[in-house]
Amino acid sequence: MRLADWRTAHPIAVRNTGWTITALAAVLVLGALLMPDTLGALHANWFIRIPVEAIIGAAVALALPRRPRLVVAVLSGAALGVMTIVNLLNMGFWEYLGRPFNVILDWSLLPDAQSYIKDSMGGAVAIEAAVGAVVLVLLALTLMALAMVRLSNLLARNKQVATRATLVATTVWVLCSALSLQIMGVPIASDRMAGGVKSQARLVRATLRDEAAFQKIARVDAFGDTPPSQLVPDLRGKDMVFTFIESYGRSAIEDPVEAPGVDATLDARTQALAKAGFHAKSGWLTSATYGGSSWLGHSTTMSGLWISNQQRYRTLMASDHMSLTEAFKKTGDWDTVGIMPGVQQSWPESKFYGLDSYRNSAHLGYKGPKFSWSTMPDQYTLQQFQNLEHSKKRSKPLMSLIILTSSHQPWAPIPRMVPWNDLGDGSIFNGIHAAGKNPSDIITSSPKSQAEYGKSVQYSVTALTQWLERYGNDNTVLVFLGDHQPIARVSGNHASRDVPISIVAKDPKVLDKIDSWGWTDGLRPAHDAPVWKMSAFRDRFLTAYGSTPHPKKN
Numbered sequence: 084m085r086l087a088d089w090r091t092a093h094p095i096a097v098r099n100t101g102w103t104i105t106a107l108a109a110v111l112v113l114g115a116l117l118m119p120d121t122l123g124a125l126h127a128n129w130f131i132r133i134p135v136e137a138i139i140g141a142a143v144a145l146a147l148p149r150r151p152r153l154v155v156a157v158l159s160g161a162a163l164g165v166m167t168i169v170n171l172l173n174m175g176f177w178e179y180l181g182r183p184f185n186v187i188l189d190w191s192l193l194p195d196a197q198s199y200i201k202d203s204m205g206g207a208v209a210i211e212a213a214v215g216a217v218v219l220v221l222l223a224l225t226l227m228a229l230a231m232v233r234l235s236n237l238l239a240r241n242k243q244v245a246t247r248a249t250l251v252a253t254t255v256w257v258l259c260s261a262l263s264l265q266i267m268g269v270p271i272a273s274d275r276m277a278g279g280v281k282s283q284a285r286l287v288r289a290t291l292r293d294e295a296a297f298q299k300i301a302r303v304d305a306f307g308d309t310p311p312s313q314l315v316p317d318l319r320g321k322d323m324v325f326t327f328i329e330s331y332g333r334s335a336i337e338d339p340v341e342a343p344g345v346d347a348t349l350d351a352r353t354q355a356l357a358k359a360g361f362h363a364k365s366g367w368l369t370s371a372t373y374g375g376s377s378w379l380g381h382s383t384t385m386s387g388l389w390i391s392n393q394q395r396y397r398t399l400m401a402s403d404h405m406s407l408t409e410a411f412k413k414t415g416d417w418d419t420v421g422i423m424p425g426v427q428q429s430w431p432e433s434k435f436y437g438l439d440s441y442r443n444s445a446h447l448g449y450k451g452p453k454f455s456w457s458t459m460p461d462q463y464t465l466q467q468f469q470n471l472e473h474s475k476k477r478s479k480p481l482m483s484l485i486i487l488t489s490s491h492q493p494w495a496p497i498p499r500m501v502p503w504n505d506l507g508d509g510s511i512f513n514g515i516h517a518a519g520k521n522p523s524d525i526i527t528s529s530p531k532s533q534a535e536y537g538k539s540v541q542y543s544v545t546a547l548t549q550w551l552e553r554y555g556n557d558n559t560v561l562v563f564l565g566d567h568q569p570i571a572r573v574s575g576n577h578a579s580r581d582v583p584i585s586i587v588a589k590d591p592k593v594l595d596k597i598d599s600w601g602w603t604d605g606l607r608p609a610h611d612a613p614v615w616k617m618s619a620f621r622d623r624f625l626t627a628y629g630s631t632p633h634p635k636k637n
Contacts, residue, residue, distance in 0.1 A: 105237060108230035113137060115163050115227060116276045120173035120183065123576055128267040133256050135274045141249045144235040145242060152235050160231030164223040166279060171219075179570050181373030181580070186283060187290045188393045192376070199456055290394065297395050301388060301402045306625055307635025311414045317596060317629040319416060321588075322473070323482040324551075324561045325408060327381055328543045329425075329457075329491045330536070331565030333367065333581040334574040336607060340530070341537030341573075348541040349607040352548040356587065356606075359552045364594050365585040365608035366601075368617040370567040373580050378432075380566035380582070380617065381486070382406075385436060387621030400435050407621045409437025410630070411482040420472050422447075422485040424464045425457070436484055442471065451509030452516040457488040459509060460498035461543050464488075465550040466506045473554060480558065490543045492570060494535035495525040500545060503553060529572045536573045548606070551587060561587040562624075583608050584620070596627045 116134040119125055140159060144152055172184035175196075201209035238245040258264075260272035306314070335345045353363065371391045372379040382399055383390040385406040390396050411417040421433055421441030433441045447467045449459040468485060475481075489498055496519020501511055525531045551561050565582030568574045585606050588594055600623070603609040615623070626632075 105233060108233045111226060111230045112160075112163065112234060115167045117273055118167060118170050119275070120170045120279060121177045122174050125174075128269045131266060132269060132271050132273040132275075133252065133259065134276065135256055135272065136276045138249060138252050138256060140231075141238055141245065141252075144238045145246055145249065149239070152239065153232060156231040156235040157228045160228030161224050163231070163276070164225075164227035166276060167223050167227065168220055169283065170279065178572065179374045180376060181568075181571065183282070183286065185286060185290060185392065187287055191393060290392075293392075294394055294398070297388075297398055301398055301404050302635075304404050304635040305387075305622055305632045306410065306630060307403075307405055308633040309631055310633070313629075313631040313633070314410045314414050315625065315628045315630055317627075318560065318593075320480055321558050321560045321590075321593070322480045322556075323411060323417070324485065324559065324563075325385075325483065326485040326487060326547060326561065326563040327377070327384075327566045328487050328540070328547070328563060329377060329489070329566060330569040331490060331540055331543070331582060332370075332568030332574060332578070333583065334568055334578055335537060335540045335565075336583060337610065338533065338537075338574065340533040341540070344537045345540050345544075346607055348544055350605070352544060353605040353607070356548055356552055359555075360557075360589045361551060361555065361587050362589075362591070362594060362604070363585050363587040363606050364597060364600070364602040364604060365583055365606055366603065366612045367581045367608055367614040368564060368584050368620055369614060370565070370580045370582050370617050372567045374567060374570040374574075377486075377566040382435075383617045384564065384620055385484075387618055389616070389618045400432055402435075406436050407624060408482060408484050409435070410625060412437035412439070416479060417482040418477055418479050419482045420484075422464060422468045422472070422483065424449075424459050425486055425488045425491075427458065438484065442467075447471075449509040451512040454489065454496055454498055454512075454516060454519070455493055455522050456491045459488075460512055460546070461487040461489040462498070462500060462503070462546040462549075463506055463509050463512070465546055466503060469550065469554050487543050487547065489546070490536070490539040492532075492536075493522040493526040494532060494539045495520040495522045497535060497539050497542060499542065500549070503549075533573050536569050544606070548587075555589070557589045559589065560593055561585075563587075581614055582617075600627075 113134065114130060116136050117130050117132055119129055143155060147155060169184060169186065172189075176182055176184045176189070197209050197213055200212050256272045259270070264271045335341050336349070356363065368384070370380045371383040371389050376393075379390050379392070379396060382388075382396055385408055386399055386404055387407070388395075388399060388404065390399055405413070408419060412419045419437055419439045421430075421436060421438040423430060423441055423443045424447060426441075426443040427445070428443070430441060430443060444458040447459065447464065449463060449467075451459065451463070454460060464485070464487060468483065472483065473481060496516050498512055498515055501515075505511055520535065525535050547561075547563060551559065555561070562584070564584035567582060568578055568580055571578070585608075586594065586597060586602075587606075601613050603612045
């Protein structure tokens, strides 16, 4: 039977099918117009409002002749599809990075997201996610355009009724807006989509302006022309170890779920270090990033500049602005090395950090299992640092930059400490990995993520401080800090961006130099300990240890 004959034979079914498709088109368009850009706002009351964009769209459709109307419907539907995709990206970015998606800068982060899914959930899941994302984009663009065409045709066929309905809707929207009427705390009169477009436009303008402004900022360096002999003279002869602990944030120390275990670990490790002759002072830094993009935290700390996006990062890496670690290299009195277990390819950034050499994951000889994103346990990383670099006989002291990764999300499975002498090539972790928790069981649960995150921080802190206790000496100075807070699923939607930082040494003169900072004794900073912007640390550290400013301005 031909379709035309079937339609003639089943008029009721045809009519019901048509109205069903029209209703679905209306739901699709209205849902897209009212969709929030954060998961926290995704509630039913958000979708029972009156979108002004729908009223304007109806008025335009009623005013245009057929061909222009169809062109406008297709284009506006596609644009609505694009904004729907942007809103979905915003949801993900707010959840994981605590900020909206930047349509200029953030496309380069999407491959990193796929790599994270692959490392955490497996290659098959990563492929499925990538295919699903492509299908979702195509469906959003196509279905939204078709829905707009169908609704515009409906309005054109019922022009008189549609005109009256549009006038009524306009009157209701204006009254609700003027009287600020709300339903369950949400304004009835909505301009959500228009507001989203304006927000993205402002973000684009700010991004473009920031590029030129930051290029000028990066050329100014308070210590850029300081003679080598006047850089960190009070640390001559010290083995310096700068270490970042992944996702080590204020929440680990103060959140009711994670804090009991983490605080107990910090206090126990403070006591253990004290027995070995080490003492510490700790404070807070406000990170330039949140939830991820760790390299922004690393570069902000080391450069003394606020590196809050990928554009600034690229500009900084291409500049000759002096990093804190490079200051040690410039003196000529230190060998400099990087230990980068999270880097799985070449790392040209090592030049900016002033490293004579660096070791990525392939250079550390690990034969054990990956722990989700983390290529190897922190304890193994530190032992290999000891074996390959720190234990070497040298004519100079060593300055090391180490990035630890075991506390990286999804916090499953988590390694545990093993006897240091049994580490070998890392195969000892096979059984620990097999007995660990499945990432998919943790990543979907906020309470489970919080609990496992806390355990991962305890492990990283224990591994690092045990390494110091085991291998440190009178001339070892350890500076360790977090790169950023964990994602909102762990730290909450309104968490600060603060991370703890500690300086540990045996030589009392090292800590005496920072006594005026007001930091807390021990590894656990007090709640009211000083909070600085992360970008302030470099200059304060250089100044505290005797460096003389000689500004460089290009």
